[in-house]
Amino acid sequence: MKAKGRTVGKLRKKWVHSMIYEQTGFKLTGNRLWLSKIGELRIELSRPVPGTIKQIVVKHTPAHKLFVAIISETPDTPEPTAGTRAVGIDLNLENFSTDTDGVVFPHPHNVRKAAKRLRRAQRKLSRAVDGSRNRRKQRVRVARIHEQVENRRNDFLHKWSRYYVDRYDYIALEHLNIKPMIESLDAKLRGRSKSILDAAWYKAREFIQYKAANAGTYVHLVDPAYTTQDCFLCGHREKKDLAQRTHSCPVCGYTVPRDLNAAQNILKRAAVGWGTPESTLVEIGTATPPSPAGQVPVNEARISRL
Numbered sequence: 001m002k003a004k005g006r007t008v009g010k011l012r013k014k015w016v017h018s019m020i021y022e023q024t025g026f027k028l029t030g031n032r033l034w035l036s037k038i039g040e041l042r043i044e045l046s047r048p049v050p051g052t053i054k055q056i057v058v059k060h061t062p063a064h065k066l067f068v069a070i071i072s073e074t075p076d077t078p079e080p081t082a083g084t085r086a087v088g089i090d091l092n093l094e095n096f097s098t099d100t101d102g103v104v105f106p107h108p109h110n111v112r113k114a115a116k117r118l119r120r121a122q123r124k125l126s127r128a129v130d131g132s133r134n135r136r137k138q139r140v141r142v143a144r145i146h147e148q149v150e151n152r153r154n155d156f157l158h159k160w161s162r163y164y165v166d167r168y169d170y171i172a173l174e175h176l177n178i179k180p181m182i183e184s185l186d187a188k189l190r191g192r193s194k195s196i197l198d199a200a201w202y203k204a205r206e207f208i209q210y211k212a213a214n215a216g217t218y219v220h221l222v223d224p225a226y227t228t229q230d231c232f233l234c235g236h237r238e239k240k241d242l243a244q245r246t247h248s249c250p251v252c253g254y255t256v257p258r259d260l261n262a263a264q265n266i267l268k269r270a271a272v273g274w275g276t277p278e279s280t281l282v283e284i285g286t287a288t289p290p291s292p293a294g295q296v297p298v299n300e301a302r303i304s305r306l
């Protein structure tokens, strides 16, 4: 104990390179992190912190920046066991989904057809004279086709999610889709198609999570950034335009369909989180002056310079 006390004392005299907070001495509220002995800091989170925070490490980099590593635990993350059937699924534009086993679900044709009819009916409705009998009738027609689109989509999504939950113990998906959208379609169609797809993807996750919860299948939602651009094999990142349907890595030569590479990245990201606490690295942008009441091992001048 004495030796430990001396070390701390020594650290206090010199510049503190890192500080570790175990279980207590911190409070994270939005983008404000309160640390005992330092005070309140405004931080920029690189992504939301999953689970419960177990440990916070504050590090001073040679470039005079402060980094905060937030170690959190997600208790419901299961350990991978031998024989676990795992799959990564990429939801995309070309097809509805592509998975790591190479299974592709095309966009359901009957939903597309009904959606097209719906758009036509909606246009007709907008042209109908206000308060006319024709407008009333057209409104009912639009509602009926709308319902048909929903029913057909739900039907497809039930089969799709059932397929995965029945076959796999572990399913990795992106937690939301921020991929560049539908540049191959003309500008007028783009917004509408995107919202239709967004709704379908959102529902797809809901359906799969709901079914998985009942079947004891674990669904892992991963960070969607760069899953298309990164090479699964070597990690090299290169921008692709939407017309580029093949991933062909200029560094390692790995060549597979674009969406398969994305699905593999999704599964890889999920696998990295298996059984290990998640770590979120955040950079402190600006920091408010440390509270004068507390002990201040990090001198104020340095903090305010950050």
Ligand SMILES: [Zn+2]
Residues within 6 Å of the ligand: 231, 232, 233, 234, 235, 236, 249, 250, 251, 252, 253, 254
């Ligand atoms: Zn590569």
